[in-house]
Amino acid sequence: MIRLKCYIFLLAFILVLTLFPADIPAVITGQCSECHTMHNSQNGAAMVSYVFGAETTDAKDYLLVGTCLGCHAQGGPSMVANVNGINTPQVYHTDATGDLAGGNFAYILGTKGSGASDAKGHNVVDFGNLEDTLSSPPGHHDPDGIGVNITCAGIAGCHGVRKSGSGIYGNHHRNVDGKLTTADQAYNSYRFLTGVKGLEDADWEKTISVSDHNEYYGANTPMTYSGNCNICHNPSGIRPSNNTMSGFCGTCHRNFHVTDQIGGTSSPFTRHPTDVILPGSGEYASYNGAGNPYSLVARIARTTVPDVPGDTVNPGTDVVMCLSCHAAHATDNADMMRWNYKSSTLSTAISGCNVCHTAKN
Amino acid sequence: MSRQYNKYNIVKNACSFRNNCLKVMLVTIVSVLVLYAAYNIEPVVAGTYLNSAHGNSSYGVKRSAAGFPADYTKGLCGHCHEQHASVDGSEPEPIEGSPSSYGLFYSNYLNQTDNICFQCHTDISSYQTGGSLVNRSYSFRAGGWTVDPINDVMEAFSIVSPGTSHNLDDISTLVTSKSWNYTSDSNPCNACHNPHAAQGDPVGSPNSVKSSGTRGWPVSRPSLHSKDNNAWGLWGDGSGEKMSDYAGLLKYQAPYRYNSTTTYEPDGSTTQDGTNLADYVTFCTDCHNTTNTIYSTTLGRNLRTINWVTAKHGKGAAVLDSASDISPPYQDAQLGNYVLACTDCHEPHGSSNVFFIRGEVNGSVPVTVITEAGTNNGPIGRCNSEWTYLCGKCHKRLGASDGHAHPAYIPPDTGGCSDAACHSGDDGCIYTSCGTCHYHESDTVFGTPYGEKLF
Numbered sequence: 001m002i003r004l005k006c007y008i009f010l011l012a013f014i015l016v017l018t019l020f021p022a023d024i025p026a027v028i029t030g031q032c033s034e035c036h037t038m039h040n041s042q043n044g045a046a047m048v049s050y051v052f053g054a055e056t057t058d059a060k061d062y063l064l065v066g067t068c069l070g071c072h073a074q075g076g077p078s079m080v081a082n083v084n085g086i087n088t089p090q091v092y093h094t095d096a097t098g099d100l101a102g103g104n105f106a107y108i109l110g111t112k113g114s115g116a117s118d119a120k121g122h123n124v125v126d127f128g129n130l131e132d133t134l135s136s137p138p139g140h141h142d143p144d145g146i147g148v149n150i151t152c153a154g155i156a157g158c159h160g161v162r163k164s165g166s167g168i169y170g171n172h173h174r175n176v177d178g179k180l181t182t183a184d185q186a187y188n189s190y191r192f193l194t195g196v197k198g199l200e201d202a203d204w205e206k207t208i209s210v211s212d213h214n215e216y217y218g219a220n221t222p223m224t225y226s227g228n229c230n231i232c233h234n235p236s237g238i239r240p241s242n243n244t245m246s247g248f249c250g251t252c253h254r255n256f257h258v259t260d261q262i263g264g265t266s267s268p269f270t271r272h273p274t275d276v277i278l279p280g281s282g283e284y285a286s287y288n289g290a291g292n293p294y295s296l297v298a299r300i301a302r303t304t305v306p307d308v309p310g311d312t313v314n315p316g317t318d319v320v321m322c323l324s325c326h327a328a329h330a331t332d333n334a335d336m337m338r339w340n341y342k343s344s345t346l347s348t349a350i351s352g353c354n355v356c357h358t359a360k361n
Numbered sequence: 362m363s364r365q366y367n368k369y370n371i372v373k374n375a376c377s378f379r380n381n382c383l384k385v386m387l388v389t390i391v392s393v394l395v396l397y398a399a400y401n402i403e404p405v406v407a408g409t410y411l412n413s414a415h416g417n418s419s420y421g422v423k424r425s426a427a428g429f430p431a432d433y434t435k436g437l438c439g440h441c442h443e444q445h446a447s448v449d450g451s452e453p454e455p456i457e458g459s460p461s462s463y464g465l466f467y468s469n470y471l472n473q474t475d476n477i478c479f480q481c482h483t484d485i486s487s488y489q490t491g492g493s494l495v496n497r498s499y500s501f502r503a504g505g506w507t508v509d510p511i512n513d514v515m516e517a518f519s520i521v522s523p524g525t526s527h528n529l530d531d532i533s534t535l536v537t538s539k540s541w542n543y544t545s546d547s548n549p550c551n552a553c554h555n556p557h558a559a560q561g562d563p564v565g566s567p568n569s570v571k572s573s574g575t576r577g578w579p580v581s582r583p584s585l586h587s588k589d590n591n592a593w594g595l596w597g598d599g600s601g602e603k604m605s606d607y608a609g610l611l612k613y614q615a616p617y618r619y620n621s622t623t624t625y626e627p628d629g630s631t632t633q634d635g636t637n638l639a640d641y642v643t644f645c646t647d648c649h650n651t652t653n654t655i656y657s658t659t660l661g662r663n664l665r666t667i668n669w670v671t672a673k674h675g676k677g678a679a680v681l682d683s684a685s686d687i688s689p690p691y692q693d694a695q696l697g698n699y700v701l702a703c704t705d706c707h708e709p710h711g712s713s714n715v716f717f718i719r720g721e722v723n724g725s726v727p728v729t730v731i732t733e734a735g736t737n738n739g740p741i742g743r744c745n746s747e748w749t750y751l752c753g754k755c756h757k758r759l760g761a762s763d764g765h766a767h768p769a770y771i772p773p774d775t776g777g778c779s780d781a782a783c784h785s786g787d788d789g790c791i792y793t794s795c796g797t798c799h800y801h802e803s804d805t806v807f808g809t810p811y812g813e814k815l816f
Contacts, residue, residue, distance in 0.1 A: 119449070133449050133450070134449065134450045135450065136450070138445065138447045138449075138450045139445060139447060253445075255445075255446075255447075256445045256447075261460070262460075263460070263462060267463075267588075268462035268463045268469075268546045269462070269463070269464060270446065270459070270460035270461060270462055270463075270464060271443075271444065271445050271446055271460050271464060272442075272444040272445065272464055281589075282587075282588065282589035282591070282592070283589055283590060283591055325444075341437070341439070342430070342432055342433065342434070343434065344434050345418070345434070346411065346416070346418035346421075346434050346435065346436045346437065347407065347411065347418075349433075349434050349437050350436075350437065350438060353438055357438075358591075359408070359409065359410070359557075359589060359590030359591040360408075360409075360410045360416075360438070360557055360590055361407070361408040361409075361410055361411060
């Protein structure tokens with residue numbers, strides 16, 4: 001009888017959960033051993049098997065069987081790899097059919113694309129490639145203490161909790177997929193970018209079209225610094241107080257984002273603005289041509305995270321952001337641009353600019 | 362047989378080559394279409410910017426500066442606009458220490474000789490690749506006077522007494538007072554030029570004279586100014602925007618080219634009717650009209666207003682009288698029909714003369730006018746008659762030795778030349794310049810109404 005009650009309770013609980021699918025974290029499922037190893041030893045062999053380059057197979061923190069790059073940067077021929085039975089998005093691969101939304105660090109190392117270049121992406125130190133040009137994040141304030149030793153997660157990274165001693169720990173277990181509008185923890189933030197809202201594409205944009213893509217969150221005004229460190233420095237870690245993707249970039253590239261450094265909140269700007277409304281008049285009204293279809297080259301952010309990806313852009317409402325021009329990880333173009341701004345063919349070089357600046361062609 | 366075989370092979374190879382070419386073309390076309398569809402890219406069509414002097418891929422803007430990428434292609438936005446005021450973590454030269462408005466690499470406007478434009482438009486230490494950007498005067502380009510020493514825009518705007526330059530501060534004051542969408546952040550050069558549209562004239566050859574095959578259109582009307590490049594187009598390039606259109610049933614007569622009596626401004630062709638000249642009257646009278654009060658810092662007074670509809674040199678009535686004796690290509694019989702363009706006499710930027718009067722007019726030199734009015738001595742060798750250097754390019758017999766067709770009796774004087782206020786001296790050299798009476802909108806002689814327009 002007790003067992004029956006238990007079954008009924010469990011069934012009811014599951015039914016209740018299914019009534020609120022958006023609130024259900026798409027947590028890691030499967031065997032613990034798919035990601036963890038108790039002793040890093042099985043029949044005398046190391047169980048840590050997902051490492052990158054010179055990384056060792058020594059026991060890892062949290063008993064993991066791999067490292068960030070070991071799982072997500074396998075360098076294989078597919079942009080989504082099977083890691084112990086789990087579809088795992090790849091940030092470093094040679095898939096000729098394309099890249100996931102963030103781009104591909106392989107362009108920096110030259111294992112894909114037109115040749116190695118530090119300028120093609122965020123030169124994550126874990127890849128073992130020295131940054132030869134920069135000494136700190138461009139636009140960052142001093143003292144920063146980051147230098148160019150950026151990594152995947154933690155105090156010097158982008159993902160997870162950006163606080164000393166923290167990182168991605170525990171977030172895969174609690175990960176919330178899809179529409180992220182809470183964004184007060186890493187696990188309920190867009191792509192574990194703590195504090196960032198957005199709509200995650202289910203396959204990280206492996207399949208992509210004007211109606212099948214991520215949606216980014218933006219604001220109609222950038223953050224203002226004015227000596228207020230708290231716009232980024234939170235007791236629980238660094239995060240953008242405005243919850244936007246551009247604000248997130250601004251936590252390292254502050255001068256490229258905050259109103260104090262871009263000339264205010266309206267034209268004339270002194271730096272290309274982010275988190276400002278794409279004007280609904282003039283040349284901007286013709287964003288990407290008739291009907292304003294969403295451009296996968298020069299993207300926009302939404303001031304309200306939508307339920308589903310939008311296939312059109314609304315000049316006068318939608319927002320210019322850092323990812324309008326840049327990809328997050330790396331591209332085959334200088335400065336992580338989404339198009340080849342350094343093309344020797346002028347019309348190609350400005351083709352991305354012309355998506356918004358439609359009369360400058 | 363061997364020959365047939367070779368021929369067969371040649372044909373076969375040719376077919377194969379042709380087929381391969383077709384395949385390559387098809388694959389290319391399909392690939393491009395797929396890319397456009399996949400990435401939703403609108404094909405880029407060469408528009409206003411790519412056809413402009415700045416945006417041309419062959420001769421457009423290309424900044425050369427320390428810390429600035431050398432591999433940016435010509436015409437790229439980044440040559441003028443720094444998206445983040447930072448390249449590879451540092452601000453490229455010129456370094457001002459803070460980002461500039463509109464993301465420009467230098468302050469949009471500081472003063473008459475210091476602004477973003479002059480960082481490149483100078484023949485010395487230009488940031489344009491090569492370090493020297495030559496831009497010639499109107500007298501050079503349209504007039505064909507190729508010995509004009511003024512060879513860059515910054516130089517033209519740097520001319521001070523006795524020469525003159527279009528005062529950029531005054532321009533700024535005027536255009537920002539109008540509802541033309543200019544603000545205190547605007548560069549007064551943009552009063553006349555749309556930097557995303559302006560073309561070279563001649564196109565791509567700033568150190569050459571114009572020809573009918575190399576024409577471009579450099580100006581846009583200030584009253585039509587808009588930050589929308591679609592809305593603020595060029596002036597003079599379209600139908601209805603030529604001097605012939607302004608003249609209408611009257612007549613625009615192009616001046617001669619320098620040292621020629623067979624070719625004409627502005628392009629050295631035989632066209633004389635203004636169909637190849639922008640309607641500079643409409644363009645200039647956006648500002649210099651009957652209603653705008655324009656203070657001239659240079660003159661220390663308000664500029665004269667201009668009503669070109671009633672002016673004798675404009676559309677106003679001009680009569681054939683005893684003083685009428687004009688030089689070719691103008692004809693006495695056509696007096697009353699002629700409508701002049703502002704650029705027939707004036708440089709747009711500056712010159713070594715007052716009012717930026719051109720150094721060459723109607724095919725000849727010199728034109729040396731350094732005194733607005735009064736009894737100053739004129740240039741050496743042409744005693745007390747410097748304005749006749751200008752007026753004499755079209756009006757004959759302005760000197761005493763020429764018989765002086767000018768009416769001897771001018772109200773209120775009644776005693777003739779020698780005792781009139783005009784020439785009261787006894788050495789024949791007392792100078793009352795043409796400009797004393799014959800200025801824009803004048804209809805008085807020493808304050809006394811003359812009864813008709815005197816210009």
